[in-house]
Amino acid sequence: MTQVSDPPARTRAQIKERTLRTDPWWNRGRVVATLLTIWVAYATVRVFTGHWYFAPGYNYLTPFYSPCVSGECVPGASTLGHWIPAIPPIIPYAFISLPFVLGFRLTCYYYRGAYYRAFWRSPAACAVREPHATYSGETKLPLIAFNLHRFFFYMAVIISVLNTWDLVNAFWPTTAVTPDGTHLTHGFGFGIGSLIILANVVLLWAYTLSCHSCRHITGGRLKHFSKHPVRYWIWNQISKLNKHHMALAWTTLTSLMVTDLYIMLVAANAFPDLRIFN
Amino acid sequence: MADETTSTEIERYSYDVVVIGAGGSGLRAAIEARSRGLKTAIISKSLFGKAHTVMAEGGAAAAMGNVNPNDNWQVHFRDTMRGGKFLNNPRMAELHAKEAPDRIWELEAWGAVFDRTKDGKISQRNFGGHEYPRLAHVGDRTGLEMIRTLQQRVVALQQADSYEFGDPEARIRVFAETTITRLLKDPAGRIAGAFGYIRDTGKFVLFEAPAVVLATGGIGRTFKVTSNSWEYSGDGHALALLAGAKLMNMEFVQFHPTGMVWPPSVKGILVTESVRGDGGILKNSDGKRFMFDYVPDVFRAQYAETEEEADRWYTDPDHNRRPPELLPRDEVARSINSEIKAGRGTPHGGVYLDIASRRTPEYILTRLPSMHHQFKELADVDITKEPMEIGPTCHYVMGGVEVDPDSAASSVPGLFAVGEVSGGMHGSNRLGGNSLSDLVVFGKRAGDGAADYISALGAARPAVVQADLDTAVTEALAPLRRGEGESPYAVHAELQQRMNDLVGLIRREDEVKTALSDLEKFKERAAIVAAPGERAYNPGWHYAIDLRNMLLVAECVAMAALERQESRGGHTRDDYPGMSPEWRKVNLILSLHGDKIEMVHQPIPSLRPDLLDLFEVSELKKYMTKEELAGHRQAAALEEEH
């Protein structure tokens, strides 16, 4: 009894234009690409410089060289000891941490989205046709490896602890002569540099803890929050931080650069650190 | 192209049950029919999951007693009867009050995620006319939750068929964007099928089925200012009339007290009653909280007399009386109308609904997120900071197809009606929250009713008469075949305006008479509307076809409104302002003979003694004649008074 005629084959509306958006949709991608490029260039140069990474006396170690475990590391910088013999900075002094720092940022859910948009342009902006013929996303190697973000997060926590150790040192000047020739009293003391490092470390912790993996591990994976009130509370706090993950991703890039720049300038004796206490 | 436009080719399908309408009641009926093993089709005028039920905001009333354990079906029954001014079909109100909790719990088992109480049960909120917090809700988007849950239940049943038959649509299929224009009967007068067209392609389609469930919703599109979507063109009411069924209580049209009034393009969009349930109050342009002046005698005992008492009620409902903002909708709508008429309205012709000055922004955002969103996006008003401007809007029709309370069967064998398209349940005025529960309670019953009807029918299925089919085809094609004629959009717009002006919230004999004579002219114009263009997704054509339904419904509303010489619930006569116990005993029944609508008075079913006894005689005597109260447990007290 039932007679059904097949509906006619249907195709999409044929619209040639890549997008009909009239707003400056390309802006955001350009800004992101430019800023990321500048930062990567700066960081690369700095990591391989092998100079001005530590300000003795003040005890300021730039995060790009932490932990300083190469035999090349100057006295005072290598608080964790020398793990390998002295070799030129062709291998960064913080080779032990840099791959994980890089990996953590590379696999971060925010950065992934940002550089997929800014560099790979898939898509460059919403509702703008991407320039690739095929797309398989994060289903195959190499991009499937981004699922290792969890692993990098664990490492990032350890690195944040190391950064905190550097922070403690930055509030504990030594009797070594500072680049500008000042003699500080051994013991508690801090200057502007210490405060910059403090801000940087706080921001790094905030960025690390606001990570989506952290949100998952602390509570997101639970089905019944009501059975785990403490974890639920933690999850709520992490979720609040997580809303600012993008903002933290950018502020930490800035704070890393500012911290490094300040320490570099102090270490190169461009100016002395402005001391507030001792 | 001409061939395609006027093609009379028909796709044919055969089903056990065809449910017309894919809102809450239609889906619930279909689920029940399918669960009884019947091959079921769901016809939806729009996409699956978009039906008007999504617009329901406040909640579904069910006496689960989760928030106040004193609640039970008897209390709910009493509230429903009071709200409907005792014109309700008592059996329907009884079934509804008894079965609503089971139907709500069933939704939860199908995946609905209601807001919770502290101890993990379904939370319930206060609403106009309900003695206790009774509305199961999800923020202010309960209708969406209900439709999505039922939609996903249909999908779950289809998945079961996928595993069993390899075909998800083996026993239940949704025909989206399909409109039914005629019900077809066999020579014996039994339902044999439904004829219509698929909007996508414009192709005609015939469903041969012994049972049809009408679940088409309401008639709001007949009025200019309405909270209803375009779908609400009274299709089911008209289809039932044309198939020989009877409509009742069509004069009772609910004007929701709070619709948006500005900007003009959104005038009529609903502002949920929950705003008042959660603490919002009504103020006129003088800043006066005016509802205290409008508490009618029949409700005097249950409502607060001072602002202090009203405000205490939100936290201590057991020792204080309710704020008058929570009177039944008809009372509040009339009060707002009076304030505006008296010149105390807002700049845009409404009154103020204020929750900003009474609750914290956090509270408002949690309880009324959709309202906040709606006002922010459409009117640029932040309801956590400023009051809303609101006014009455056409919201719901209490009238509809006369049905058997237990099975939802109409007087036409094989034809069932459920939800807003059915009549009787809500009497002269529906309480907020009683609609969503009505949908699922009687949706299930209609599915069962249809299944029982089919099993009684046996193997011999009613057959469609070819001549009727041909007539239906001709009728549907007419607007396309007319080269030139009236614009359906223009006729519709004028009809809406006239109905709004003449048969709206407040009615007068002379105005309703004018409306009836205007309707004759509209009918003439509708007969010559033309829809140029092709058949595939041609909205002009769709409008032209819907006009027939809207005009039939408009005439029923106007005729009944003229006849009933009293004011009750959703029917307010300026010239007969009081409620009359004599008129309470009367249902106005409409039916179609040829092209003429006929109206008869029919006595309303009497209350069973045990139901009568649920009320105090002192309350009942405000509504009923002495003779009707003879069987009441306190009848003696009535005698002593004299």
Added chain:
Amino acid sequence: MGYLAKLRVWRGDAGSGSLQDYKVEVNEGEVVLDVLHRLQATQASDLAIRWNCKAGKCGSCSMEINGMPRLGCMTRMSTFTEVETLTITPMRTFPVIRDLVTDVSFNYAKAREIPSFTPDPSVKPGEFRMRQEDVNRSQEFRKCIECYLCQNTCHVIRDHEENKESFAGPRFLMRIAELEMHPADEADRRDIAQEDFGLGYCNITKCCTEVCPEHIKITDNALIPMKERIAGRKYDPLVWLGSKISMRPKSKGTPAVPGKR
């Protein structure tokens, strides 16, 4: 107060179509859908538009306005200048039926493949006890009005028709998240989320979140948490180590429902 707006509306059907110019009156407070309705009533009675509630609650009037996926009923004309031309086109990701109306059946087919809500069969209706904090997450996702703007915007299928087979789109990956986070659901859809519904295609560029008219945080609250749940099952070194030590056999996930596409 009113002015004449310049509109370019895509008219046509599957075979072909083009942008056509119109001038339509606009009044204060109106949204794009109002203006399209006026166009329909006065100049183009057969202009196909899908709409329903006109209050942002049903998700029918999805279209692209100046290239951005939006609801016609929630896009106010005041967000545009009086001199600019508004280009209105159908959603690009789905086949067009006519004018602004598209065939969204892809979405209904995907919906049917996701294993439904699966409660403990021994819990009877009325016996469910769930805390508000346990249902909050699912409730956010259930705000979805199924306008399919996220599906339309997602480049995975918008720009690559061939991916429709293996990618369910943000709406349905969010549906999986909703069920996975439902406190009373007992199925395990993690494997199929990755293997059958293509969560791995998502590169979290957040366009779904950007266009969602309900402001659901689809990416942050549904897609990434799902990716994390799968990472927990497949890629977490600690979990991997734990499973090696305890030698507990890996539980099998719930299979996808066979579809008929």
